[in-house]
Amino acid sequence: MSEETKQQGNPAVVGLAGFGITTLLLQFHNVGWCEIGPVFALAILFGGLAQFIAGFQEFKCGNNFGYSAFVAYGAFWMAFALILICNKYDVYPSDGEDVGWFLVSFTLYTVIMLIPAMRISTAMALTFVLLLIGFILLDLAHFGYPHLTVVAGYELMFCAFGALYMMASAIYTQVFGRVVLPLGKPWLK
Template identity: 60%
Template sequence: MSQISPVSIEALKALPAAPKLGNPAAVGLAGFGLTTMMLQLHNLGLAGIGPVIWLGLIFGGLAQMIAGLQEHKMGNNFGYAAFTSYGCFWLALAGILIGNKYDVFPSSTTDVGWFLVLWTVFSLILWVGALRVSKAMAACFTALVAGFVLLDLAHFGYPAATYAAGWVLMVCAGLAWYMMAHVILGDLFGRDVLPVGKPVL
């Protein structure tokens, strides 16, 4: 059996340490939370649609999708699927809103309803995965699924459900920000400043 010589061991010790990598979840959660919050401010009648579109294109869309692609490099399939997919969700939603404004591939209320139903099913799959991540993640996805269901109902004959969805998804966005703060502050302080709880499953 071949052995590493003392010279080789010393050479390995002399190699520079691998650079510390940032956690892409910080940006992914930030983009998801902020854009979700902005949309709910619009749904509750407190803000116009303009900021929703721009955030959907840039922060919730592009930045979150990039964060998801970085999660791929970290070997995190859950983060990879979630951030990349919801980044695409925001880009698609912004595209739908722009398309309806300028009559380019316009989408009816029912069309958007089916769009949301499919995202509800997708979110249910990730909700199961979230149960294996942490209690905070499970709560965030529970609120997300509940919010999607309410938006589904709003697009299929129960428009009043939009108001309820707004508040439920505000909670979802707040939980996303809480987990973002958990990642950032935990790194800066070197300890778990904001606990997220053990996995449910």
């Protein structure tokens, strides 16, 4: 077998794309540029299912960080879509504070994941810092400061761009055989 035949794909490229594009589209909704329909569809398939699959592929690669992140945030998107369905059809509806508590739980998870992200690269650390800031803004928006949803929308667009940058870096590095988009040094040793 040639070296090319032995090489396996990197599941992170799908997970990062699913996270980045779905996050970006939700922010387009949060700032008023699109309706919730496209977000709902992506939350189920790309942000949810594709990230979930990427996470289980990261498990096979022995990458606990990628495994945890992609499965957890994939589950976030599928649960978010389920909340939208339940609200639409008045089955176990969630009010703003209910969604706020849902977001708080993922804010805590993001705090936990930020520390190892800082040991990976600048791009990963910055993406998680931006995600944490975005979650905090959305938490506050759901507990009495709704105008922060738009602020979070613009801020989380940068988080989405961070994920897409890392995805592009991994793909370009493989295709060009060298680093084209550097990820930067880890923040923690």
